[in-house]
Amino acid sequence: MITAGYRLAKANAPFCKNKWRNPGWVLHSYQQYPDRDTARAAFDFPLPVAIAALVEGGPADQAGLRTGESFSDLPGGIWWGADPVRHKPSFALVDIVNIRVNALFDGGQAVGLLVRGKPGEAERRVTIEPPAICASYFIISSNGQDDAGADGQYVRVSAALAQYTPDADEFAAIVAHELAHNILEHRKRLDAMNVQRGIGRMFGKSKKAFLQTEMEADQLSVWLMVNAGYDPAAAVRFWQRRGPDKDKGLFSDGTHMGWRDRIKILQAEIEHIQTLNQNRLPHEPPLLAKM
Ligand SMILES: [Zn+2]
Numbered sequence: 001m002i003t004a005g006y007r008l009a010k011a012n013a014p015f016c017k018n019k020w021r022n023p024g025w026v027l028h029s030y031q032q033y034p035d036r037d038t039a040r041a042a043f044d045f046p047l048p049v050a051i052a053a054l055v056e057g058g059p060a061d062q063a064g065l066r067t068g069e070s071f072s073d074l075p076g077g078i079w080w081g082a083d084p085v086r087h088k089p090s091f092a093l094v095d096i097v098n099i100r101v102n103a104l105f106d107g108g109q110a111v112g113l114l115v116r117g118k119p120g121e122a123e124r125r126v127t128i129e130p131p132a133i134c135a136s137y138f139i140i141s142s143n144g145q146d147d148a149g150a151d152g153q154y155v156r157v158s159a160a161l162a163q164y165t166p167d168a169d170e171f172a173a174i175v176a177h178e179l180a181h182n183i184l185e186h187r188k189r190l191d192a193m194n195v196q197r198g199i200g201r202m203f204g205k206s207k208k209a210f211l212q213t214e215m216e217a218d219q220l221s222v223w224l225m226v227n228a229g230y231d232p233a234a235a236v237r238f239w240q241r242r243g244p245d246k247d248k249g250l251f252s253d254g255t256h257m258g259w260r261d262r263i264k265i266l267q268a269e270i271e272h273i274q275t276l277n278q279n280r281l282p283h284e285p286p287l288l289a290k291m
Pocket residue numbers: 177178181213214217
């Protein structure tokens with residue numbers, strides 16, 4: 001998940017308005033798991049927040065960081081002591097560390113981190129200088145649903161949908177669609193129009209605005225894929241597989257386009273891209289030229 005997300009966000013950085021320097025890791029805390037003792041037994045937590053996953057070949061990976069390691073000297077310090085949320089899974093500590101770490105990288109220079117590994121291992125200093133890429137967190141959610149989403153900050157793919165999509169290019173198509181929503185600031189646009197989602201069916205102006213964002217995300221997604229070296233036809237293949245499966249399912253909510261229309265939109269964009277010189281990447285996506 002983060003490797004696909006990182007690759008898409010890095011390759012398309014020249015066209016993103018909102019960028020951040022991303023080290024290419026996902027952090028986690030045992031606090032976020034329903035059963036903390038099991039989480040502590042399953043993963044290494046030298047401190048309550050540790051590296052859960054690394055982007056292969058990303059800045060943190062190249063700097064020699066490993067999963068299961070923590071940072072011990074973040075600016076402002078972190079109070080690891082009491083644990084006010086006893087029974088409810090909480091991302092509070094991960095959020096605190098992410099904010100501190102992002103502030104460090106904001107400066108634009110190389111950042112030194114004091115890294116703590118397994119008990120008994122000496123702390124070591126690691127220097128990392130990540131490039132600026134399109135800003136989004138990439139997460140796999142285990143909410144039991146078979147879906148994906150984007151809220152302006154996060155790109156989320158459910159574990160069930162990830163399992164349904166083992167092909168790397170098809171999976172990248174899902175991530176690219178959601179990342180496109182964030183790059184195009186769709187959440188902001190819909191919020192400004194007061195479009196309410198998830199409350200029954202949408203009508204009139206709300207529905208039209210929502211469908212417009214879906215179409216734009218599909219259009220932009222294949223450009224993002226090509227720039228990151230993914231096969232854009234995988235987006236079509238995904239819907240050829242998913243569409244008929246969805247028709248059989250219960251979760252057609254009337255707010256999304258039909259899958260046949262989506263394939264047409266994707267194919268039109270792919271044809272447009274094919275008219276360009278493929279030796280000159282990245283291509284500027286038309287939807288981002290005016291941003
Ligand atoms: Zn969408």
